[in-house]
Amino acid sequence: MPLENLQNCPICDKSSFNNYLNVEDYTVSHKEFTIQQCNNCYFLFTNPRPSEADIGAYYQSEDYISHHDEEKSNLISKAYTAVRNHTIKQKVNLINSLSPSKGSMLDVGCGTGVFLTATEKDGWKISGTEPDPGARVIAQKRAGAAIHESINAVELTDQTFDIITMWHVLEHVHLLNETIEWLYQHLNPNGKILIAVPNPQSFDATKYGRFWAAYDVPRHLYHFTKGTMKTLLKKHNLEVQNILPMWFDSFYVGMLSTKYSGGSINYLDSVKTGLLSNLKGRSSDKEHLNTSSLIYIVSKK
Numbered sequence: 001m002p003l004e005n006l007q008n009c010p011i012c013d014k015s016s017f018n019n020y021l022n023v024e025d026y027t028v029s030h031k032e033f034t035i036q037q038c039n040n041c042y043f044l045f046t047n048p049r050p051s052e053a054d055i056g057a058y059y060q061s062e063d064y065i066s067h068h069d070e071e072k073s074n075l076i077s078k079a080y081t082a083v084r085n086h087t088i089k090q091k092v093n094l095i096n097s098l099s100p101s102k103g104s105m106l107d108v109g110c111g112t113g114v115f116l117t118a119t120e121k122d123g124w125k126i127s128g129t130e131p132d133p134g135a136r137v138i139a140q141k142r143a144g145a146a147i148h149e150s151i152n153a154v155e156l157t158d159q160t161f162d163i164i165t166m167w168h169v170l171e172h173v174h175l176l177n178e179t180i181e182w183l184y185q186h187l188n189p190n191g192k193i194l195i196a197v198p199n200p201q202s203f204d205a206t207k208y209g210r211f212w213a214a215y216d217v218p219r220h221l222y223h224f225t226k227g228t229m230k231t232l233l234k235k236h237n238l239e240v241q242n243i244l245p246m247w248f249d250s251f252y253v254g255m256l257s258t259k260y261s262g263g264s265i266n267y268l269d270s271v272k273t274g275l276l277s278n279l280k281g282r283s284s285d286k287e288h289l290n291t292s293s294l295i296y297i298v299s300k301k
Contacts, residue, residue, distance in 0.1 A: 001057065003048035009038040010045060010176045010222070011232050020044055023215045026260045028061050033217035041231055044200060044223035052174040058219055059132060079255065083248045088118050094244075095119065095163045098192045098297065103162035106186070108151060109169030113139030120145070124163075127156065151182050160186050165194045168293070171220040180236045184300065193238070193298040196246060197224045202292045203277040204250050204257070213256035214249075214292065226287070229296055242297040243286040250274035250281075250292035 008015050017036040024032050036047045050058060092115075095105065102123040110116045110128035112135050120126045120143060128147045130136040139147045148156060164183055173179045183193055198214035199205065200223045205212045215223065224232075230240055254270035254277075274292075281291035 001050060001054045004051045005048040006045065009041060009043055011043045011228060011235070012038060012041040014038060014040040016040065017047070021210055021215070023210045023217045024260075025058065025217055026213075026256075027216070027219075028058050035215065035217065035223060041228060042225070043228045043231075044225070046217050046221050046223075049218050049221055055174070055218070056132075079252060083252065084114065087246075087248060088115050091115055091165075091167070092118050092122050094295075095124075095165070095192075095194070096122070098194075099162045101162070103188075104159070105163040105165070106156075106159075106161045108164065108166045108183075109172070110139050110147060111135050113142040113147065115165070115167065116147075117143050127159065127161070129153070129156075151179065151186075156186070160188050160191075162188050162191045163194070164191070167194075167196045168198070170195050171197050171222050171224065174221065176222065176232070177235070180232060180238070184236050184238055187300060189300065191299070192241070193296075195229070195296045195298060196293060197229070197296075198249070198253075199225070199281075199290065199292060199294050201225050202250070202290055203280045204254055204273050204292050207273055207277075208254075208257040208261065211257050211261035213253045213260060226294070233296075233298060237301045238298050239301050240286075240296050241299050243289050244295040244297065245278070245282065245289060245291040246293035246295060247278055247291065250277040253292055 016039040018039060019034055020037040021035045022032050023035060024030060033046055035044055037044050103125065105119055105124045106127045107116045108129050110130050113128060116126050116128045116139065126143065126145060128139060128143065129150055130139055130147050131149055136147050164187060187193060233239060251270060251274035254273045255265050258266035258269050277292050281289065283289045
């Protein structure tokens with residue numbers, strides 16, 4: 001499949017890039033992809049990359065856990081499922097703290113609908129999108145509600161929401177600026193957007209380098225730092241209100257990273273690196289928070 005080559009930075013539109021890192025797709029194709037960095041705004045993005053029409057082939061793996069509902073016997077799958085069940089409760093508590101009235105909520109890229117169903121049971125009026133057909137069917141059965149293929153579904157055109165969530169989704173979206181603009185247009189005036197993405201400036205990213213599992217090329221098209229996330233949002237009259245850590249991601253990413261670098265999981269190294277990453281990345285000041293993944297709480301300016 002031919003790759004598409006971005007000639008302009010998705011954030012600042014400049015056309016001068018450096019090669020930042022070459023990373024293998026360890027999940028599906030085992031091909032190498034290049035992450036480039038914009039020389040103007042320092043945004044990191046996978047370039048060249050599969051087109052939107054072709055990217056689906058790179059998700060066809062039983063190891064891509066968020067698109068499958070069954071728990072497998074391997075430890076990574078068990079760890080993912082256990083952590084997911086715990087963090088679902090934390091996520092529900094988080095959106096309740098941001099919008100106690102429990103109004104309307106859209107989960108973009110809802111996977112198999114576990115979080116979406118939890119919010120519905122908690123009293124929220126839910127909507128969801130999921131491009132993967134298999135995951136979408138599971139989510140629809142679980143939630144008992146229509147799950148749309150994308151945010152461009154006719155049914156969502158005139159809706160606005162109190163909360164919009166994107167849990168490790170924005171890094172996958174081809175039409176980056178169009179998506180952010182859609183979020184702005186469909187967010188209620190006092191609403192909040194929650195965007196969770198990996199953090200390439202974390203300790204575990206630095207340690208594992210090209211083996212860092214959260215680069216996840218070519219499925220991850222973008223690799224956001226705090227600075228580039230703020231620059232992107234500012235373009236669309238949005239601003240970061242707060243930044244929160246995702247403590248468990250460093251351990252899960254560490255397990256995969258040691259598998260990629262050494263051929264098998266090094267559990268001791270994974271735990272040690274995860275603890276160090278959380279310790280070095282923790283801060284009461286959102287500007288200095290630097291854990292493996294970050295949640296951006298976003299509002300309209």
